[in-house]
Amino acid sequence: MEMTYEFSKEDLAEIEKIKAKYPDKKSPVMPVLWLAQEKFGHVEPEVQQLVARTLDLPAAHVYGVVSFYTQYYGKKMGKYVLDVCTTTSCQLCGGYEILHYIEDKLGIKAGETTKDGLFSIQSVECLGACGYAPMMQITNGVYCNHLTKEKVDTIIDGLRAGRMPEFESIPMPQHLDESTNKIG
Amino acid sequence: MAIDWRNYKPLLIPGIPNLHKIEVFEKNGGYEQLKKTLKSLTPEAVVNEVKAANIRGRGGAGFNAGLKWSFMPKPDGGPRYIAANGDESEPGTFKDRKIFEYNPHLFIEGAIIAGFAMHITAVYVYIRGEYKSWIDMMQKAIDDAYAKGYLGKNILGSGFDLDMYVHSGAGAYICGEESSLMESLEGKRGYPRVKPPFPAQKGLWGRPTTINNIETLANVPLVIKNGADWYKSIGAPTHPGPVLYGISGHVNRPGVYEYPTGMSIMELINDVCGGMRGGKKVKAVIPGGSSTPPLRGDQLEGVCMDADSLRTAGSMMGTAGMIVMDEDTDMVDALWRISHFYHHESCGQCTPCRDGTGFLEKTLIKIRDGEGEMRDLDLLLDLCTQMEGRTICALADAAAWPVRYTVTRFREDFEKRVKNTVFALA
Numbered sequence: 001m002e003m004t005y006e007f008s009k010e011d012l013a014e015i016e017k018i019k020a021k022y023p024d025k026k027s028p029v030m031p032v033l034w035l036a037q038e039k040f041g042h043v044e045p046e047v048q049q050l051v052a053r054t055l056d057l058p059a060a061h062v063y064g065v066v067s068f069y070t071q072y073y074g075k076k077m078g079k080y081v082l083d084v085c086t087t088t089s090c091q092l093c094g095g096y097e098i099l100h101y102i103e104d105k106l107g108i109k110a111g112e113t114t115k116d117g118l119f120s121i122q123s124v125e126c127l128g129a130c131g132y133a134p135m136m137q138i139t140n141g142v143y144c145n146h147l148t149k150e151k152v153d154t155i156i157d158g159l160r161a162g163r164m165p166e167f168e169s170i171p172m173p174q175h176l177d178e179s180t181n182k183i184g
Numbered sequence: 185m186a187i188d189w190r191n192y193k194p195l196l197i198p199g200i201p202n203l204h205k206i207e208v209f210e211k212n213g214g215y216e217q218l219k220k221t222l223k224s225l226t227p228e229a230v231v232n233e234v235k236a237a238n239i240r241g242r243g244g245a246g247f248n249a250g251l252k253w254s255f256m257p258k259p260d261g262g263p264r265y266i267a268a269n270g271d272e273s274e275p276g277t278f279k280d281r282k283i284f285e286y287n288p289h290l291f292i293e294g295a296i297i298a299g300f301a302m303h304i305t306a307v308y309v310y311i312r313g314e315y316k317s318w319i320d321m322m323q324k325a326i327d328d329a330y331a332k333g334y335l336g337k338n339i340l341g342s343g344f345d346l347d348m349y350v351h352s353g354a355g356a357y358i359c360g361e362e363s364s365l366m367e368s369l370e371g372k373r374g375y376p377r378v379k380p381p382f383p384a385q386k387g388l389w390g391r392p393t394t395i396n397n398i399e400t401l402a403n404v405p406l407v408i409k410n411g412a413d414w415y416k417s418i419g420a421p422t423h424p425g426p427v428l429y430g431i432s433g434h435v436n437r438p439g440v441y442e443y444p445t446g447m448s449i450m451e452l453i454n455d456v457c458g459g460m461r462g463g464k465k466v467k468a469v470i471p472g473g474s475s476t477p478p479l480r481g482d483q484l485e486g487v488c489m490d491a492d493s494l495r496t497a498g499s500m501m502g503t504a505g506m507i508v509m510d511e512d513t514d515m516v517d518a519l520w521r522i523s524h525f526y527h528h529e530s531c532g533q534c535t536p537c538r539d540g541t542g543f544l545e546k547t548l549i550k551i552r553d554g555e556g557e558m559r560d561l562d563l564l565l566d567l568c569t570q571m572e573g574r575t576i577c578a579l580a581d582a583a584a585w586p587v588r589y590t591v592t593r594f595r596e597d598f599e600k601r602v603k604n605t606v607f608a609l610a
Contacts, residue, residue: 034352064373069356088507088525089507125275125529126276132439140313142317170439172282172442175194175197
């Protein structure tokens, strides 16, 4: 059965607000793709065509944008996408060990999705959390820092129960209490 | 040069609880410099003061921000833009997110002052898409600034209008390059533009544009408050001011620290970050993000985090995102991962970069997997020469420098690996 994708009246009102931020009709394509991906969970070709129609742009242009940026899902992904950082600082601090642990735990490799459609794993480039390595991001959202095997277990168990981990605020060490931290 | 860092009080991100809330920011002197600017300064005076302060761009290039501002042409009545660069994708760099989280209004105030100085009509804050949590924080801060009349029409009754929008990236390192960032803002693939024309002449939507790093703009209110001479007295004389050091890798207490420029690298490792994990020796330090040439542990004596000292030592300040590696680090493996990054992130426009980054990675995989030969080391250096300075943007250079300097400075690691190949055993 073919699914048709449509924007709701509220979405279209939101898109008008986005369009007002830019002086031409091509520029809103990235925020509108984000909106579409938030709503549909991916931006497969049918969604790209919806975005193209809505913004009066060639579908080829929208496809070009989707295929350039790694965060747009050009095909359906698992409900939870585990983006494990393996770039330099994470590599040095055990990012690959965490990646391989998650792969073994879920029985899939990076780039694959579990049969039940719950999890996808990706090995990604630097996410800008270098001091809190190893780390991963869940479905373009929350960052999970200072990962250990135990912490990964807790996070994955939580996701299976529908619990997204909370945002962790990590203060600068020099602002920490002086009784525990002499510097600053 | 000795910096009295132990008595240093952070200026960009002071440890004041809830400073990200606009009321708390205002109570601590926030937006006073904007008021002062609008009431008593001319745009030229602001540009001259910032130029004199010599705020060197914190995004990596280290160019004098005020001088960059002075390249903007005279207003012609049409729109003019600032694109604030919060793409922050250089491996080892994680500092601007601290501004978004802990002191977003200092950046907003600095961006409005910069907007006034250059007759700007809109500021686009480009933040990497992965920073969704921080994008939301920034949007909230901007909404609050609008509600208080610091943004929008007729700001504080001055007659000056300015809008500020957040634009989310979607996962592309290259969009931190200023012309690629503009392409991305215009809703296109992030292909860097050929220069000239420079952004000041023809930037966003063909209009005059200045691109500044988030941290750079956050320094502006400090200069307006205390003057260029005060600012120049902080840290290294030729590269002054406070700086956010993002330190990661094999240290005991990694994180973002704010201290003056010109801090000794060994002091940062041993005193600020509590030394090396497990008491190990330093094998290598990448001073300012993965594209800056790594320094050997025995090259670090007396080297400080400022442009001059690092140039003399054979590296660069970059984003001050320092990656520290201990004596057990496999430099072949570490270099392969850096090359994999640049191969993945090359936009594909220019052949030397698109293919060069691939050749570099393939050759390093061959060496890493024990199939390398001595001549592969020369091949790597030759590839670097074929890439450096031969492309539209600096990504090819950023990919080549770590290869060139890791292979030459840690040559014994590479030689050892190619001498113990599977071929030698056969």
